[in-house]
Amino acid sequence: MKASSSRIECCQGDIARQDDMVAVVNAANAQLRSGGGVAGALHRAAGPELAEAGRPLAPLHPGQAVVTEAFGLPNRYVIHCLGPVYGVDEPSDELLAACYRHALQLAERHGIESLAFPALSTGAFGYPAAEAARIALATVMDTLPHCPTVRRVRFVLFDAESAELHRRTLASLEGGSG
Template sequence: MPTRLECQQGDIAHQPDMDAVVNAANAELRPGGGVAGALHRAAGPELDRACRPLAPIEPGEAVITDAFELPNRYVIHCLGPVYGRDGPEAERLADCYRNALELAERHGLSRIAFPALSAGAFGYPLEEAARIALATVLETLPRCPGIAKVRFVLFDAGSTEVFKRTLDSRNQTL
């Protein structure tokens, strides 16, 4: 059965039908703003305690913890590159998606939700981030046969439209 890939506007902390959600983490895996803040608030203080021994991580790395009070089994934490600082940025961003999917596959997870990694406070241009994210997921999924659904959960309507348009253009070229 082919993997279902979807893009929707929503809150990454409220994806109860997903086995894992991906955190747009900082290097120290601490609560912060944006996605990291939302996930840490929803998961409760246990998430911060679980993250501490895993930190620090490098751009492109992915680590996994329990999800605690989130409606998911796991949180996969990825450190995306800061645009203009953590080069080569495209390679590091692709590593995030690839490593998260491979980690999900190793843990027997079939449904995973991603935010737009690095496209917020880390300054990655949204269109380029969407292109890299979707291309990497599509290239990696054949090596992850257990993954049945990948969802991109975008915070606002504009970001959702960019991801949907990028996915539609990818599907037309397949």
């Protein structure tokens, strides 16, 4: 999909192995420490320096995003986003959209041409996958025209079902915008 002159991709894969992306997005916890899921995978691949770099930036509040170096990852940067816990952090839809918007704005500010997102808040934070995909993709499509430096956005999903959900959602949003 092309949003202005940018491309949005959806694929199944490992967020810690996106060698062709300048930045990857971490589904962070408030303290920017290692954890399970995406945060655990990125911290393991990056090494202990990632947690050290995050320490002075913590705590994050839902919807916020910060950037650090990527250390042992094959990327230059990690953008850390704290998504909302579904049913706890309200308004959850606005906070989730803020994560994606703030990540893209940080990418623009740092001259990042390509970044890979996971499905924020859908793991341990319990956000329903279909609703989260719609919010994520709609927000990225709406924000990209204001971030001309960002040429490629990739959604990297852990399993085939999530990747297909994102592809279908992207196709439906594209159909609604043309």
